[in-house]
Amino acid sequence: VNLDLQLSTLKRGVVDLHTEPDLRQRLQRGKPLRIKAGFDPTRPDLHLGHTVLMRKMRDFQDLGHEVVFVVGDFTAMIGDPSGRNLTRPKVSAEEVRAAAQTYAEQAYKVLDREKTKLVYNSEWLNQLNFSKVIELAGRYTLARMMEREDFKTRYANHASISLHELLYPLAQAYDSVHLACDVELGGSDQLFNLLVGREIMREYGLPPQIVMTTPLLEGINARVENGVLVGDKMSKSLDNYVGVDEPATEQFGKLMSICDDLMWRYYELLSRGDDDAWKEKRQRCLSGGMNPRDAKIELAMEIVAQFHDEAAARQAREAWESQFSARHAPQNMTQWEHQGEVALMIALSRSGAVSSSSEARRRLEAGAVRVDGERVTDVHHKLAPRAEPYEIKAGKRDWVRVIVRAP
């Protein structure tokens, strides 16, 4: 593959690259590079955020390079030594292996299984005795370690830093020494640790690894504020994620809910093919030659197919479309306004959505009424004043938009 093309594919979406001349030079040798990326096996459920990095690993694989998937079981088995319960490992070796296997199976939905070397860092880190640890620690200074943003801040704020925390970046760096890797990939929040690896390799007389970081993916609820995409990074605890193992219809629906700007971000970080493909698509949407909803459907199809298959993606699309037409309001619909709280039954009849209040009661009891897509059967249901209109469906085709103002 042409060197410039390789470089442009590999650099796509990357936050940090230390350094581009190094990468170019290493690629020029014409030998496959060894790419390392580490994962914490104690959080086995992958979501799209994790796959940004895996997408980059896959880019390397597709270009013929060797990917080493390092399961960080060593630290997982130690548990968190900052807690009080130190004498027993947090999880057993078997549990870690099982979790890592689950993790890897999910990862293979993005990675090429045949071209992925799965290793556990306990294999070599457990072999390090105290002498070797001291030797390793002797290669790095406290001052350099304290350049890490969180250490610096905590130290300045007199927040506790346990001494073992200073050893973790060294352990990760030693992985690079052991593997003699050419490139280490990680999330942009891992930059410091990755650069420690680069320096420690030099100390051990190895060519220093090239460091590349991928962005932290925004969650599906990110929105544009003042022209800028704003949102927390995708995480399970914030419930703004698309899980790799979720059902196809669930994934599809979540992806269809994202705003347009986020869609282009996801295109950049999660879709395959070169940059030009999605940029051209964006251009067509901006110029009115393509409906953004169709672009979103194509993105959702690609991602769902990656985690399931083409057929599942098609089914998910069909399910979403029928649900959409069932649940979502047409662009133009009757609008009715009311001042102060109002009973749903009254709103239905007065707005003209149904012919009478007895008809409204009948439809409610029959389960034919949805408010904002949610079925309502309670005939005493009230609509409280609020800023946004209620979108109410009173039957197969009967829609009304109700605005309830404060009294």
Place this chain on the structure above:
Amino acid sequence: VNLDLQLSTLKRGVVDLHTEPDLRQRLQRGKPLRIKAGFDPTRPDLHLGHTVLMRKMRDFQDLGHEVVFVVGDFTAMIGDPSGRNLTRPKVSAEEVRAAAQTYAEQAYKVLDREKTKLVYNSEWLNQLNFSKVIELAGRYTLARMMEREDFKTRYANHASISLHELLYPLAQAYDSVHLACDVELGGSDQLFNLLVGREIMREYGLPPQIVMTTPLLEGINARVENGVLVGDKMSKSLDNYVGVDEPATEQFGKLMSICDDLMWRYYELLSRGDDDAWKEKRQRCLSGGMNPRDAKIELAMEIVAQFHDEAAARQAREAWESQFSARHAPQNMTQWEHQGEVALMIALSRSGAVSSSSEARRRLEAGAVRVDGERVTDVHHKLAPRAEPYEIKAGKRDWVRVIVRAP
């Protein structure tokens, strides 16, 4: 042994004691305590400074306690990781063992060989793998470690602190955990490390060790300035030491050269018997009932006998006395004063030490003249102005004290 008597013997000459109530309580149990002291085997030549600590260990032994002599071979074998030559150990295991044996043989001149347990900390520290090291490091915070004076100063001054340096106090602390010792002894410059041991033992659920430190002994050239004893600590590089392995006459001569205040310091820290014995002796010297020189001879005899034997001590004394009378000035002698630098030959003749300047020249050339005990044969030798008088011997019995004032 009576508890209060034990306590007073053990506390004699001690700088730090953490804590006295703990020590009292531990002694009250009536079981022998386990006393730990660590030594660096890479400096195998012991001098009197080292024996202060051993003297304290011996006190414990004499009271029936168990002394564990920890050879710090673990760190010695690692070498200094702050240097660049890291890949090879500084010294081999065999070399360390040999040095440790030499060290121990010298130590047994103070310690009771039969009651001393000699152990090498590599036995257990080499067994610590990375997980255990992380567990250990997780028990201590960076902030606490940075309370150590030298770390604090170096960090503040942007001087380099290598990360492995933070691990050494933890290694020493782990020795205490492994040995489950009751007391750790060390030089007063070791206080911080010893206290880390105390805390780490608590973290591992063990009764925290009692920490006792002994003073750093002043070298033989310490002098009184403004009523205070001032001098560097004894060290080989400053050439102000009395070596444990030096010949008896050498030791005796060096000890006889110390000033009176230093003599009482040495009595306190190096002699056996209770405090009252030497304090009474000091009282007699101060009241004129005893010549301080005789007290010094008794001290030198005791110390030399400890490192050699009684007979060797007697011989050293005799040799010193005959040399002394040959080299040292009588108490009363002629005194001659001169303002400004003066030639030795002039001083000899004018002071009346010799009959003429040609006689002075003859004696100088014959090697019969000593200035402050040092032979002078140069006929052009000059005496510069100085505060103390010169003690000049011009022949077998011809002494003169020459005071040369500034012009």
